[in-house]
Amino acid sequence: xxxxxxxxxxxxxxxxxxxxxxxxxxxxxxxxxxxxxxxxxxxxxxxxxxxxxxxxxxxxxxxxxxxxxxxxxxxxxxxxxxxxxxxxxxxxxxxxxxxxxxxxxxxxxxxxxxxxxxxxxxxxxxxxxxxxxxxxxxxxxxxxxxxxxxxxxxxxxxxxxxxxxxxxxxxxxxxxxxxxxxxxxxxxxxxxxxxx
Amino acid sequence: xxxxxxxxxxxxxxxxxxxxxxxxxxxxxxxxxxxxxxxxxxxxxxxxxxxxxxxxxxxxxxxxxxxxxxxxxxxxxxxxxxxxxxxxxxxxxxxxxxxxxxxxxxxxxxxxxxxxxxxxxxxxxxxxxxxxxxxxxxxxxxxxxxxxxxxxxxxxxxxxxxxxxxxxxxxxxxxxxxxxxxxxxxxxxxxxxxxxxxxxxxxxxxxxxxxxxxxxxxxxxxxxxxxxxxxxxxxxxxxxxxxxxxxxxxxxxxxxxxxxxxxxxxxxxxxxxxxxxxxxxxxxxxxxxxxxxxxxxxxxxxxxxxxxxxxxxxxxxxxxxxxxxxxxxxxxxxxxxxxxxxxxxxxxxxxxxxxxxxxxxxxxxxxxxxxxxxxxxxxxxxxxxxxxxxxxxxxxxxxxxxxxxxxxxxxxxxxxxxxxxxxxxxxxxxxxxxxxxxxxxxxxxxxxxxxxxxxxxxxxxxxxxxxxxxxxxxxxxxxxxxxxx
Numbered sequence: 001x002x003x004x005x006x007x008x009x010x011x012x013x014x015x016x017x018x019x020x021x022x023x024x025x026x027x028x029x030x031x032x033x034x035x036x037x038x039x040x041x042x043x044x045x046x047x048x049x050x051x052x053x054x055x056x057x058x059x060x061x062x063x064x065x066x067x068x069x070x071x072x073x074x075x076x077x078x079x080x081x082x083x084x085x086x087x088x089x090x091x092x093x094x095x096x097x098x099x100x101x102x103x104x105x106x107x108x109x110x111x112x113x114x115x116x117x118x119x120x121x122x123x124x125x126x127x128x129x130x131x132x133x134x135x136x137x138x139x140x141x142x143x144x145x146x147x148x149x150x151x152x153x154x155x156x157x158x159x160x161x162x163x164x165x166x167x168x169x170x171x172x173x174x175x176x177x178x179x180x181x182x183x184x185x186x187x188x189x190x191x192x193x194x195x196x
Numbered sequence: 197x198x199x200x201x202x203x204x205x206x207x208x209x210x211x212x213x214x215x216x217x218x219x220x221x222x223x224x225x226x227x228x229x230x231x232x233x234x235x236x237x238x239x240x241x242x243x244x245x246x247x248x249x250x251x252x253x254x255x256x257x258x259x260x261x262x263x264x265x266x267x268x269x270x271x272x273x274x275x276x277x278x279x280x281x282x283x284x285x286x287x288x289x290x291x292x293x294x295x296x297x298x299x300x301x302x303x304x305x306x307x308x309x310x311x312x313x314x315x316x317x318x319x320x321x322x323x324x325x326x327x328x329x330x331x332x333x334x335x336x337x338x339x340x341x342x343x344x345x346x347x348x349x350x351x352x353x354x355x356x357x358x359x360x361x362x363x364x365x366x367x368x369x370x371x372x373x374x375x376x377x378x379x380x381x382x383x384x385x386x387x388x389x390x391x392x393x394x395x396x397x398x399x400x401x402x403x404x405x406x407x408x409x410x411x412x413x414x415x416x417x418x419x420x421x422x423x424x425x426x427x428x429x430x431x432x433x434x435x436x437x438x439x440x441x442x443x444x445x446x447x448x449x450x451x452x453x454x455x456x457x458x459x460x461x462x463x464x465x466x467x468x469x470x471x472x473x474x475x476x477x478x479x480x481x482x483x484x485x486x487x488x489x490x491x492x493x494x495x496x497x498x499x500x501x502x503x504x505x506x507x508x509x510x511x512x513x514x515x516x517x518x519x520x521x522x523x524x525x526x527x528x529x530x531x532x533x534x535x536x537x538x539x540x541x542x543x544x545x546x547x548x549x550x551x552x553x554x555x556x557x558x559x560x561x562x563x564x565x566x567x568x569x570x571x572x573x574x575x576x577x578x579x580x581x582x583x584x585x586x587x588x589x590x591x592x593x594x595x596x597x598x599x600x601x602x603x604x605x606x607x608x609x610x611x612x613x614x615x616x617x618x619x620x621x622x623x624x625x626x627x628x629x630x631x632x633x634x635x636x637x638x639x640x641x642x643x644x645x646x647x648x649x650x651x652x653x654x655x656x657x658x659x660x661x662x663x664x665x666x667x668x669x670x671x672x673x674x675x676x677x678x679x680x681x
Contacts, residue, residue, distance in 0.1 A: 017551045022291060047552060054508050059550050075552035083544040087532055094525045097518055101414040103406040103505065107288045109295075122532050124539065147550050152293040160288075168547055171517065174524035177545055181531035188538040 006030040007037060014038070014049075014060050018147060018164055021056035031058055046072035050167065057164050079146060084119065085139045086177060089148065091118045092161050093169045112140060112157040211282035211302035216309070223265060224276070227252045228283065229307055232299040236392070236487045238494045239289070239296045246270055273297075301397040308393050320379030327383070374471035381472050388484045395491040398443060399498050402434055406502045410509060414518070434503045443499065447492055450485070459485045592629040596641075599633055603642065603673055612674040616652040624656035631656075631666060638671045645672045 010030050013019050021028040031038065031051070039049050048063040062076040081089070092110070095118075099108045116136050126132050140159065143149045148168070149159040197206075207213050218224060231240060231248055240248075249269040257263055265272070277284040283303040286295050299307075340346050363370070372380075434440055449455060463482050466472060480487070602622040606613050615634055624630045631654060638644040650670040658664050 015552055015554050045552075060552055061548060061550075077549040077553045078546045079549055080543040081545045081547055083540050086545040087528075089547075090525055090528050090532075093521065094529075097521055097525070100509065100518070101410050103403070103410040103502070103509070105287055106505065107290070109288055122529075122536065124536060146547070154293060160293075164550065168550070171520045171524055173545070173547065174521065174528055178524060178527045178531055180544065181528065181535060184538070184540050185531060185534050188535065 007034055010034060010038060011041065014042075014058065018057050018059045028056075028058070045075060047075060052167070055163050055166075057167075059164070059167075081142075082139075084123065084135070085142050087122055088115060088119055088139055088143060089165070089169050090174065090177065091115070092143075092148065093165055093174075096161055096163070096165060106163070108161040109152065109158050110161060112137065112159070115140065115159075211300060212306040212309075214281065215283055215303055215306040220265060223253075223256060224283070225307055225310055228299055228303060229311075233304070233307055233393075236490060238298050238396075238491065240298075241292075242273075242286075242295045242297065245297050246273060249273060299396065301400040304393055304396050308390075320382060322376065323380045323383050374474075377469060377471045378475060381466065381475065381477070385477060385481055388481065388488075392484065392487055392491055395488075395495050398439060399495050401439055402495070402499055402502055405434055405437060406506055409506060413509065434499055434506065440499060443492075443495065447496060450488060450492060456485055456489075592626055594626050594629050594633040596633060596637065599630070599637060600642070603637075607673065607675050612672050614652060615668075615671040615673070616654055618673065619654055619656070624654070627656060627658050627664070628666070635668075635671070638673065643674050645674070646670070647672065 007030075010019075010027055013024065013027050014031075019027060019031060035049070035051065042049050042060055043063070046063050046065075047060045049058065050061055051058040060076070062074055065071045092115075095110065096108055099105075112133075116133060119136065120132070123132070140149060144151060144159070148162055148165045150162055152158040152160055207217070215221060215224065227249060230252075231237070231245065246269050249272060253265055253269060253272075256265070267275075273284070275281060277286045277297060282300055284297045285300050286297055289296050337346070337349065340349075435444065463484070467477065467482055603613075603618065606618055606621060615638070618634075638646060647670040651667050652670050653665055653667045655663060655665040
């Protein structure tokens with residue numbers, strides 16, 4: 001009976017967002033116990049449960065359609081990202097990788113200024129520093145919305161880089177991004193060659 | 197380590213030397229000592245540390261009568277925690293949004309050296325020579341392969357002990373001279389303090405070991421098998437290092453309750469001796485074993501955490517993936533740089549959301565304008581004295597005792613009586629207050645039943661001569677202890 005009671009809340013949590021062990025220990029425990037049921041439930045809808053015990057997070061994602069099965073409509077939205085936002089995600093991923101390589105801590109915290117300093121070199125140079133920072137704040141807001149950064153309580157603009165970034169900005173995503181940038185570069189040179 | 201060039205570099209780069217050479221060294225050292233060393237604290241939250249530094253600076257300015265240290269507490273703190281200084285370590289503990297600080301091991305070294313400058317001048321020699329002998333003996337005994345030799349040594353020791361027992365029985369009880377006692381105590385005290393200050397250094401060493409292993413892993417060009425061979429095929433590098441093993445042994449020794457008990461008792465006994473009391477030793481020595489426990493616990497957690505994380509980092513998937521990720525990121529960055537003049541305006545990439553979409557339009561709350569408290573600046577004046585306060589003093593005092601004796605007298609005749617009958621025999625003299633007191637007695641002090649279904653009408657003559665009537669639920673008083681059916 002108690003298994004039934006716990007199933008609902010776990011599902012709701014997964015439908016609302018990522019389930020983190022550190023923020024919801026009892027729900028996490030329930031998920032561990034009811035894994036099989038959650039997978040079945042999600043599977044029926046074309047959703048796959050990703051449970052990373054080491055990192056301590058779990059979420060539902062769209063299952064890649066298999067050849068024999070009928071394809072179900074997508075339940076997980078695809079979010080559109082602008083160039084600066086995409087690039088910031090890459091820079092955050094790099095910082096996280098370097099952070100892990102030096103060891104010791106697991107929580108990476110960056111400031112808005114850190115992010116600004118890193119992305120500056122990729123954006124066209126501008127004399128209007130204030131406008132640049134405003135734009136970066138907007139981009140950061142988007143990334144917080146996506147769930148990859150978490151604003152820390154406190155007076156200064158500090159953000160924790162959530163480790164779930166690793167699951168979404170993975171090798172495949174990066175490869176695709178690299179290709180697109182390459183394509184853009186070719187388009188740009190093609191265009192400039194056309195103009196007399 | 198002691199040649200000219202090395203020392204030049206050391207002076208520039210070692211945080212301990214830099215602290216000693218800093219302009220404001222006395223202010224900084226006194227603050228760091230009282231915040232971390234004196235209370236034996238390993239972590240302080242940022243806001244609290246800022247506030248403590250504020251106090252410290254304020255006190256110093258008060259005494260000096262002028263502002264000796266121009267910067268704010270926040271800017272000093274951020275400076276001391278920067279890489280250039282290296283006196284404070286800043287980190288985010290799990291589950292906390294506020295950064296915390298700990299003293300670095302180098303800063304602690306500097307502080308140790310400074311407090312050593314004012315040590316007493318008693319430089320004992322005998323007890324330390326004994327220690328040298330003792331340690332050498334331990335090594336030799338512990339590495340003696342020949343069982344015959346071991347047994348011979350133990351037999352000699354037994355003979356010595358027997359001789360000593362014989363002497364005591366004859367009445368020759370050899371006691372230590374006060375000088376010898378003091379000397380040994382001072383040696384014990386300085387060793388104990390050194391041990392305590394070593395924990396931060398240990399912590400740092402473990403972290404550096406972890407870091408060097410990760411660097412090796414991250415920059416490894418060959419296959420994974422060779423990497424594992426390179427790091428001795430061990431999965432638990434931190435705990436298996438020399439320091440790790442020694443710490444483990446120390447911890448096991450210290451954690452046994454009987455050992456702790458023993459230490460505590462011995463410390464008490466020693467500190468009570470006259471020659472020791474004359475030294476006026478630091479009272480904190482009495483609880484040094486607790487200080488070791490606290491400090492050791494932090495180090496213990498560090499070792500455990502580092503080992504676990506390293507194990508994870510060495511995990512198959514992680515290792516390979518990290519290599520590929522870094523390569524791909526480099527490619528992305530190069531391509532992005534090549535585009536610098538022509539940033540694409542449209543959507544560049546897509547990314548999946550982290551959960552299925554659930555649209556809940558009705559869950560959106562209606563806007564409620566934020567509450568703005570209106571605070572007006574009106575000077576507070578004195579209250580006008582002409583308030584009629586007579587009402588405060590016109591309380592009616594109803595004597596409960598009188599009512600109770602009324603009740604008792606009636607209950608001598610009958611087993612139970614309703615409030616209405618009671619006041620028929622003993623009319624209400626003090627109006628509503630008396631009625632209210634009867635109600636209070638009925639609910640709290642005497643045995644009574646209150647029947648909501650039936651009502652009674654009670655009337656009385658008020659002090660102004662007018663007749664008043666109240667209707668209330670039926671109250672029936674009974675004698676205590678009688679259980680009527």
